[in-house]
Amino acid sequence: MISENLHKVLSTIKPGVRLVAVSKFHPVEALQEAYDAGQRIFGESHVQEMVEKEAQLPKDIEWHFIGHLQTNKVKYMAPFVSLIHAVDSLKLMREIDKQAARCGRVINCLLQIHIAKEETKFGYSPDELNQMLQEGEWKELKNVRICGLMCMATNTDDESQIEEEFKYAHNIYEEIKKTYFTDDESFKELSMGMSGDYMIAQRCGSTMIRVGTMIFGERIYA
Ligand SMILES: *Cc1c(COP(=O)(O)O)cnc(C)c1O
Numbered sequence: 001m002i003s004e005n006l007h008k009v010l011s012t013i014k015p016g017v018r019l020v021a022v023s024k025f026h027p028v029e030a031l032q033e034a035y036d037a038g039q040r041i042f043g044e045s046h047v048q049e050m051v052e053k054e055a056q057l058p059k060d061i062e063w064h065f066i067g068h069l070q071t072n073k074v075k076y077m078a079p080f081v082s083l084i085h086a087v088d089s090l091k092l093m094r095e096i097d098k099q100a101a102r103c104g105r106v107i108n109c110l111l112q113i114h115i116a117k118e119e120t121k122f123g124y125s126p127d128e129l130n131q132m133l134q135e136g137e138w139k140e141l142k143n144v145r146i147c148g149l150m151c152m153a154t155n156t157d158d159e160s161q162i163e164e165e166f167k168y169a170h171n172i173y174e175e176i177k178k179t180y181f182t183d184d185e186s187f188k189e190l191s192m193g194m195s196g197d198y199m200i201a202q203r204c205g206s207t208m209i210r211v212g213t214m215i216f217g218e219r220i221y222a
Helices: 002-010 028-036 047-056 071-077 090-102 126-135 159-180 198-203
Strands: 018-022 041-044 062-065 083-087 107-112 144-150 189-191 208-211
Touching: 002 018, 002 028, 028 047, 041 047, 047 062, 047 071, 071 090, 083 090, 083 144, 090 107, 090 144, 126 159, 144 159, 159 189, 159 198, 189 208, 198 208
Parallel strands: 018 041, 018 208, 041 062, 062 083, 083 107, 107 144, 144 189
Antiparallel strands: none
């Protein structure tokens, strides 16, 4: 079942777009099934859950943290996390830098931008993002590698609105890349698109989609 779902999703992905299988709230057996079907990138949004799963599953999995991350929890994932998607403050970046240095690592991060018309979503507004990048402190954080941007569209059935938001995100991505990361080949990811909207996201220049429900089914929140 999971393997079929996975292949179904993979068959609809554009070349060059990577799939993060969002496995939050699903048991390790479900992840193992996706792993056995070839999936290697998994996305989790709770630190302790990701840490526990990491300990039980094969070591060649790339663990992506896609949730809102609290500063005091960075240390638990620093030894192994391969990409943190939703970085939304300098304070958090400083902590990631510190914990990465302790582990002798450079941790890949995406900056979360707020594009949705909903107020509950985290992330930088485009102005805040520009300001933070202009101020330049991030350049001194040698153990943080900024690899691109991440965003979520409004949770709506209005596809034209979603498309508009994703296009807007792509414009910001291009602008930020041109302004601050011209000679930086690491800055190349735009993480956007979930089960309900990843086809739209792909049309708008997403390089990484985060799909949970379409692969693992509905989540059961205990
Ligand atoms: C849960 C989650 C997803 C996956 O959502 P689905 O609708 O199940 O595909 C993607 N991105 C983030 C940030 C999430 O928290």
